Amino acid sequence: MPVPGYAGRVAFVDLSSGSVRVEELGKSVIELFLGGKGLLYYYGFRLISPSADPLDPRGNRLIVAAGALAAHAPAASKTGFLGKSPLTGILCDSYAGQVFASKLRMAGFDALVFYGRAPEPVYVYIEDGRVEVRPARHLWGSSTWDTWEAVRRETRLGASVAAIGPAGENLVRYANIMVDGFRAAGRCGLGAVMGAMNLKAVAVWGSRVPARARPDRWRSLYLKVYERHRGDEPTRAWARYGTNDGVSVCSRLSMCPGRHWRRPWLPEEEASRLSGDAVLSREAPRSVYARYAGVLWGWGCPVKCSKLASPRRRGLEHIVVKPEYENLAMLGLNPYVLDPDEVLYTEWLVNGLGLDSISFGEAIGWLMELYEEGLVSREELAGLTREPRFGDPEAVRELATLVAHRRGVGAVLAEGVEKAARILGRGLDLGVHVKGLEAAAWDPRGRRGLAVSYATADVGASHLRGWPRPHQPPSAGPAAETVRSMLEDRDWKALLDSMGLCSFTPYKPGEVEDLYNAVTGLDRSIDELLLVGWRAEALARIHAALAGRVPEGDTVPRRWMEPIPEGPLKGEKAFRDEEDMRRALEAFYRLRGYDPETGVPTRETLERLGLGWAAGEAERAAREARRRLRAAAEA
Numbered sequence: 001m002p003v004p005g006y007a008g009r010v011a012f013v014d015l016s017s018g019s020v021r022v023e024e025l026g027k028s029v030i031e032l033f034l035g036g037k038g039l040l041y042y043y044g045f046r047l048i049s050p051s052a053d054p055l056d057p058r059g060n061r062l063i064v065a066a067g068a069l070a071a072h073a074p075a076a077s078k079t080g081f082l083g084k085s086p087l088t089g090i091l092c093d094s095y096a097g098q099v100f101a102s103k104l105r106m107a108g109f110d111a112l113v114f115y116g117r118a119p120e121p122v123y124v125y126i127e128d129g130r131v132e133v134r135p136a137r138h139l140w141g142s143s144t145w146d147t148w149e150a151v152r153r154e155t156r157l158g159a160s161v162a163a164i165g166p167a168g169e170n171l172v173r174y175a176n177i178m179v180d181g182f183r184a185a186g187r188c189g190l191g192a193v194m195g196a197m198n199l200k201a202v203a204v205w206g207s208r209v210p211a212r213a214r215p216d217r218w219r220s221l222y223l224k225v226y227e228r229h230r231g232d233e234p235t236r237a238w239a240r241y242g243t244n245d246g247v248s249v250c251s252r253l254s255m256c257p258g259r260h261w262r263r264p265w266l267p268e269e270e271a272s273r274l275s276g277d278a279v280l281s282r283e284a285p286r287s288v289y290a291r292y293a294g295v296l297w298g299w300g301c302p303v304k305c306s307k308l309a310s311p312r313r314r315g316l317e318h319i320v321v322k323p324e325y326e327n328l329a330m331l332g333l334n335p336y337v338l339d340p341d342e343v344l345y346t347e348w349l350v351n352g353l354g355l356d357s358i359s360f361g362e363a364i365g366w367l368m369e370l371y372e373e374g375l376v377s378r379e380e381l382a383g384l385t386r387e388p389r390f391g392d393p394e395a396v397r398e399l400a401t402l403v404a405h406r407r408g409v410g411a412v413l414a415e416g417v418e419k420a421a422r423i424l425g426r427g428l429d430l431g432v433h434v435k436g437l438e439a440a441a442w443d444p445r446g447r448r449g450l451a452v453s454y455a456t457a458d459v460g461a462s463h464l465r466g467w468p469r470p471h472q473p474p475s476a477g478p479a480a481e482t483v484r485s486m487l488e489d490r491d492w493k494a495l496l497d498s499m500g501l502c503s504f505t506p507y508k509p510g511e512v513e514d515l516y517n518a519v520t521g522l523d524r525s526i527d528e529l530l531l532v533g534w535r536a537e538a539l540a541r542i543h544a545a546l547a548g549r550v551p552e553g554d555t556v557p558r559r560w561m562e563p564i565p566e567g568p569l570k571g572e573k574a575f576r577d578e579e580d581m582r583r584a585l586e587a588f589y590r591l592r593g594y595d596p597e598t599g600v601p602t603r604e605t606l607e608r609l610g611l612g613w614a615a616g617e618a619e620r621a622a623r624e625a626r627r628r629l630r631a632a633a634e635a
């Protein structure tokens with residue numbers, strides 16, 4: 001009998017033979033890892049070798065997991081994807097919103113594991129317990145938008161579709177997975193993992209919600225939570241813009257990636273050009289919303305913050321995008337294109353090509369800085385008809401096409417900034433990344449302790465792995481003081497990712513605990529549930545240490561240690577100095593129970609987390625890390 005609320009099944013799809021094996025999802029795994037993020041790291045740790053080549057589908061896996069509350073809670077919108085990242089070489093999880101996860105569970109599965117390379121391009125269709133591998137040669141080369149439409153036509157209009165574009169097919173190391181057209185599991189190049197498998201898309205449709213342990217209790221809780229979230233005043237105010245007013249916010253806080261991270265603060269007349277009001281003045285009419293109603297908001301979402309917008313340009317009337325802060329910042333502020341119509345057009349193109357807008361935005365901002373500084377010559381920019389100058393939207397779009405098809409200089413940028421700098425032999429310390437993952441659009445020089453979060457995040461420079469409290473500039477005191485609050489937020493976010501809940505909704509810990517227990521009947525306390533993030537992080541760090549990224553990668557890029565050049569926080573740096581960073585990392589290792597020299601979880605910590613079975617690998621990882629540290633010291 002499956003645990004109530006879960007489908008209780010995981011499908012393993014061998015694309016090289018087209019065979020499918022189904023395993024039961026056992027109670028002991030659920031108790032430790034819940035779903036979503038927790039489950040992704042459980043399977044990722046067990047099934048993917050730290051030495052596997054991320055672009056070799058015999059060794060790598062693409063794992064997809066529904067959160068524990070998918071199909072059971074308001075705004076249970078997140079679908080988790082994980083593989084060994086082609087960009088960083090370590091395990092990486094990335095999430096897309098909307099309804100895929102709930103449909104997956106209703107189709108009879110809690111998770112999917114893909115491996116092997118199909119002899120021809122394929123897509124996989126899952127409906128009510130059946131898994132079919134179907135030919136997709138006719139879709140190869142199509143944009144994510146066209147693939148989404150075509151797969152729905154060939155399966156069911158109500159199916160949810162996760163697809164790659166040309167970037168994934170061409171193994172761009174930061175290719176994304178687009179879900180239902182508008183949502184991206186954007187980070188770490190998981191689209192290239194699919195491309196290497198010849199897997200163009202995965203579509204799901206299901207009709208059976210698994211039975212809940214206490215249906216009456218669940219129903220009253222669901223309605224109560226839904227009504228509270230719908231009426232929550234701060235959330236209602238926030239929902240007016242969604243994340244679209246982020247440029248105004250980041251500028252106010254001196255946290256923007258402006259002009260390749262050289263302008264974290266912008267004068268009002270510049271920031272206002274990409275403000276929430278500027279974006280919403282391009283909002284699509286209600287008739288367009290009606291067309292996309294089933295795929296625009298997360299499963300059962302009471303908040304509905306997503307917006308649709310179109311560029312105000314003749315000839316671009318057909319374009320509809322869902323603007324978000326990260327797109328506005330990395331496709332607008334980073335290359336310093338401040339015209340919202342141009343940025344919306346670029347977002348549409350980049351999403352259709354299947355590129356992660358964060359990594360791509362960083363790659364082009366980095367190239368523009370190199371060009372401006374005379375570190376790259378015109379002759380090295382094969383295929384590019386324009387000069388890569390800040391403020392030129394045409395150059396940005398030309399680069400997007402070159403990267404997605406790996407043509408000319410695009411083939412170099414397709415490697416991500418860390419590898420691209422090694423290929424060029426220049427610009428390594430100008431790239432803004434952690435562990436090879438380009439940074440999301442929040443500059444930590446505006447907030448004390450955020451840099452520790454970037455330095456220690458499981459996947460590299462993610463802004464979604466914990467924000468410290470309170471909000472103060474880094475000079476306000478030692479960064480170490482903020483680590484505890486950062487970890488509290490990290491564990492809360494990891495719980496939401498494991499439950500599959502959207503972090504933009506005002507969930508309270510008690511609501512998550514009550515809903516989970518009503519659905520599953522497992523009666524877990526919130527303190528027990530919150531351990532899932534620490535477990536995932538501990539496994540991630542062992543794996544990353546064996547892959548050579550921990551503890552060496554626990555640091556921040558040089559740009560963030562340069563003082564902010566202007567504005568109210570002029571002079572601030574990510575840490576006050578190197579010693580401030582060292583002490584903050586020490587505090588992180590101590591609070592988490594990781595070895596102070598290698599940053600790898602100790603045996604005692606793993607046993608405390610119920611992960612004693614991973615202690616052998618942890619000891620091997622610590623030995624490897626020590627050997628590398630010694631070799632580096634002697635070099």
Ligand code: SF4
Binds near residue numbers: 075297299305502505
């Ligand atoms: S709050 Fe916004 S992002 Fe979250 S599920 Fe609802 S519509 Fe989606």
